[in-house]
Amino acid sequence: MATLQFELDAPSAVEHAPMLNDRLLRACRREPLDRPPVWMMRQAGRYLPEYRAVRAGSDFLSMVRTPELAAEVTLQPIDILGVDAAIIFSDILVIPSAMGMNLTVEDGVGPRFSDPLRSPSALNALRETVPEEDLRYTLDAIRLVRRELNGKVPVIGFAGAPWTLAAYMIEGGGSPNFQHAKRAMLSEPKFMRTLLHRLAREVGAFLCAQVEAGAQVLQLFDSWAGALTPADYREFALPALAEAAAIAKTSGAPLIVFPHGASWALEEVAIATKADVIGVDWRIDPAEARRVADRLGIAVQGNLDPCVLYGTPDVIRDRTLHMLKKFNGPGHIANLGHGIFLDVPVESARMFIDTVQGWSTGN
Amino acid sequence: MATLQFELDAPSAVEHAPMLNDRLLRACRREPLDRPPVWMMRQAGRYLPEYRAVRAGSDFLSMVRTPELAAEVTLQPIDILGVDAAIIFSDILVIPSAMGMNLTVEDGVGPRFSDPLRSPSALNALRETVPEEDLRYTLDAIRLVRRELNGKVPVIGFAGAPWTLAAYMIEGGGSPNFQHAKRAMLSEPKFMRTLLHRLAREVGAFLCAQVEAGAQVLQLFDSWAGALTPADYREFALPALAEAAAIAKTSGAPLIVFPHGASWALEEVAIATKADVIGVDWRIDPAEARRVADRLGIAVQGNLDPCVLYGTPDVIRDRTLHMLKKFNGPGHIANLGHGIFLDVPVESARMFIDTVQGWSTGN
Numbered sequence: 001m002a003t004l005q006f007e008l009d010a011p012s013a014v015e016h017a018p019m020l021n022d023r024l025l026r027a028c029r030r031e032p033l034d035r036p037p038v039w040m041m042r043q044a045g046r047y048l049p050e051y052r053a054v055r056a057g058s059d060f061l062s063m064v065r066t067p068e069l070a071a072e073v074t075l076q077p078i079d080i081l082g083v084d085a086a087i088i089f090s091d092i093l094v095i096p097s098a099m100g101m102n103l104t105v106e107d108g109v110g111p112r113f114s115d116p117l118r119s120p121s122a123l124n125a126l127r128e129t130v131p132e133e134d135l136r137y138t139l140d141a142i143r144l145v146r147r148e149l150n151g152k153v154p155v156i157g158f159a160g161a162p163w164t165l166a167a168y169m170i171e172g173g174g175s176p177n178f179q180h181a182k183r184a185m186l187s188e189p190k191f192m193r194t195l196l197h198r199l200a201r202e203v204g205a206f207l208c209a210q211v212e213a214g215a216q217v218l219q220l221f222d223s224w225a226g227a228l229t230p231a232d233y234r235e236f237a238l239p240a241l242a243e244a245a246a247i248a249k250t251s252g253a254p255l256i257v258f259p260h261g262a263s264w265a266l267e268e269v270a271i272a273t274k275a276d277v278i279g280v281d282w283r284i285d286p287a288e289a290r291r292v293a294d295r296l297g298i299a300v301q302g303n304l305d306p307c308v309l310y311g312t313p314d315v316i317r318d319r320t321l322h323m324l325k326k327f328n329g330p331g332h333i334a335n336l337g338h339g340i341f342l343d344v345p346v347e348s349a350r351m352f353i354d355t356v357q358g359w360s361t362g363n
Numbered sequence: 364m365a366t367l368q369f370e371l372d373a374p375s376a377v378e379h380a381p382m383l384n385d386r387l388l389r390a391c392r393r394e395p396l397d398r399p400p401v402w403m404m405r406q407a408g409r410y411l412p413e414y415r416a417v418r419a420g421s422d423f424l425s426m427v428r429t430p431e432l433a434a435e436v437t438l439q440p441i442d443i444l445g446v447d448a449a450i451i452f453s454d455i456l457v458i459p460s461a462m463g464m465n466l467t468v469e470d471g472v473g474p475r476f477s478d479p480l481r482s483p484s485a486l487n488a489l490r491e492t493v494p495e496e497d498l499r500y501t502l503d504a505i506r507l508v509r510r511e512l513n514g515k516v517p518v519i520g521f522a523g524a525p526w527t528l529a530a531y532m533i534e535g536g537g538s539p540n541f542q543h544a545k546r547a548m549l550s551e552p553k554f555m556r557t558l559l560h561r562l563a564r565e566v567g568a569f570l571c572a573q574v575e576a577g578a579q580v581l582q583l584f585d586s587w588a589g590a591l592t593p594a595d596y597r598e599f600a601l602p603a604l605a606e607a608a609a610i611a612k613t614s615g616a617p618l619i620v621f622p623h624g625a626s627w628a629l630e631e632v633a634i635a636t637k638a639d640v641i642g643v644d645w646r647i648d649p650a651e652a653r654r655v656a657d658r659l660g661i662a663v664q665g666n667l668d669p670c671v672l673y674g675t676p677d678v679i680r681d682r683t684l685h686m687l688k689k690f691n692g693p694g695h696i697a698n699l700g701h702g703i704f705l706d707v708p709v710e711s712a713r714m715f716i717d718t719v720q721g722w723s724t725g726n
Contacts, residue, residue, distance in 0.1 A: 307545035
């Protein structure tokens with residue numbers, strides 16, 4: 001398997017090419033467009049045979065930590081599907097990993113920390129990262145992607161929201177109920193707040209570093225927003241998310257915030273984070289999400305049920321058009337409501353992308 | 364392990380004792396009460412040592428299918444915790460099992476159908492059940508419980524909602540994404556509608572039979588309501604749920620409908636099903652759920668985050684009181700927002716129950 005080979009210039013010497021396709025950037029600012037930009041969460045993923053070919057010679061974390069490999073799979077969906085943005089191939093758990101937690105990612109098991117974070121002393125033992133040192137692999141991958149794209153489409157950088165990272169760190173992995181994380185929230189609120197505050201600064205700094213490396217849009221994934229009661233989300237998760245967002249916004253890049261599973265929180269999250277774009281999953285009617293976005297004067301990203309890509313070509317086209325019509329208006333970024341599943345046929349992903357790209361907002 | 368021994372009268376000969384604690388029945392009608400009734404979803408469960416003792420000599424499905432054992436564990440939380448209602452020990456998947464699907468329930472694996480339902484011919488091969496024959500074990504258990512309680516507290520019967528049952532049947536078990544069920548919904552809508560319609564009649568008939576056997580309140584669990592887009596829920600799940608509810612309501616028993624994970628749907632579900640009580644999970648602010656209930660003139664059940672029971676006694680008491688105050692008003696049934704977890708200490712469950720029972724609505 002031949003991989004792309006890059007040589008990096010010193011960051012200061014980089015001159016970026018003008019953007020050939022800037023629909024994503026313009027959608028983030030709610031500017032009028034011929035059609036919405038479209039990309040897919042987890043678009044650099046296992047549904048692509050070309051990704052599986054790279055993955056066959058490496059493991060997931062080695063791919064994340066090898067800039068040439070991360071850049072290569074980041075670019076695949078641009079070449080193969082023609083999506084309107086590249087999102088850097090990485091993982092939200094690179095921050096806890098860089099802080100000193102031992103992360104493993106196994107097929108069929110998912111991410112695991114061998115030593116879950118359960119005490120203030122364990123938290124004290126975690127280091128404060130310097131992104132250009134501890135997370136340099138992702139920053140280098142962004143540099144490579146930005147240069148290789150040469151203005152073709154914008155590059156999206158991302159990070160996990162503090163609550164989502166805290167939940168993974170305390171549980172030691174995914175969880176149906178997040179009982180350990182919630183127990184900490186309930187019984188050791190000071191510990192939880194300290195952790196969230198530390199993570200907010202880590203997340204903010206990493207996002208800013210990604211912009212310095214060349215990312216042009218940022219996304220904050222609050223993947224477990226839906227696990228909390230509104231009261232707990234407001235008291236713990238949201239202030240830390242807002243803190244991370246405030247730091248990220250100093251970069252000048254537009255910010256997408258995606259509070260997955262918490263449709264009730266869209267308006268509050270958008271206001272607290274000053275998000276340029278609110279990401280929505282498929283559990284909300286696009287017309288309702290559009291109303292929230294218009295009320296706040298921001299853009300909105302989403303929200304096709306990723307299971308629609310298991311449907312026939314007709315179903316995919318009809319459902320995509322239906323979504324586009326319901327979102328119609330300035331500042332819509334077409335996307336799935338969740339990451340694309342690993343066993344979706346490439347042709348089904350292509351039908352989704354092509355349907356968006358063949359649609360005209362004038363319709 | 365000694366189990367209770369019962370002898371059943373012929374159903375027609377049963378004379379029911381007057382109710383000593385009818386708070387649940389009165390709350391379903393929004394009548395004024397000294398305090399809200401309280402019970403817990405999955406209250407007959409593994410967090411109780413007495414349950415584990417019965418379980419040690421049996422497997423889960425044998426307990427469900429042995430009226431004396433089902434009755435025994437149904438009664439345990441009444442005796443041990445003093446909850447204000449008994450919910451019959453059973454499983455929502457007894458209906459697909461009685462229709463002919465081979466169900467297994469293993470520890471750590473959960474329910475599985477060995478032969479998932481994936482075709483119209485497989486659906487045609489499933490039998491139409493006669494509750495008094497095919498599900499007699501649950502009906503007998505209800506008779507035993509009703510007689511043994513002798514008016515102490517009311518008995519709740521239940522069933523799974525058609526969409527939730529269909530999802531389990533098509534997937535063959537639980538699933539993070541319900542891709543097979545959604546694929547069927549998208550690509551074989553006629554098959555899905557036929558299945559949902561059949562299940563609606565099965566569910567309705569089983570609920571009516573439970574009332575005939577002695578159940579005084581009914582609950583419909585739509586555990587996977589939150590998996591669907593609002594459009595799909597409205598088009599497929601809700602009409603079938605309404606059909607099941609309409610049949611169930613002919614029994615005259617008050618009906619609780621619990622669309623888990625779909626807070627957006629509360630009002631629509633309550634209206635479509637003519638529910639007497641809307642069940643809510645912890646992802647909605649109690650004040651908002653109360654507003655919905657008041658607007659419709661119905662009762663509301665919920666919604667403490669079950670993870671709160673992992674907290675300290677102070678946390679459990681404070682959170683429970685906070686919830687009670689936010690729900691305060693006629694027709695609140697205190698409950699968790701989801702089934703109690705199997706590793707919750709009994710004393711923590713007791714703290715929740717005692718806090719509700721020590722509270723006065725006059726406060």
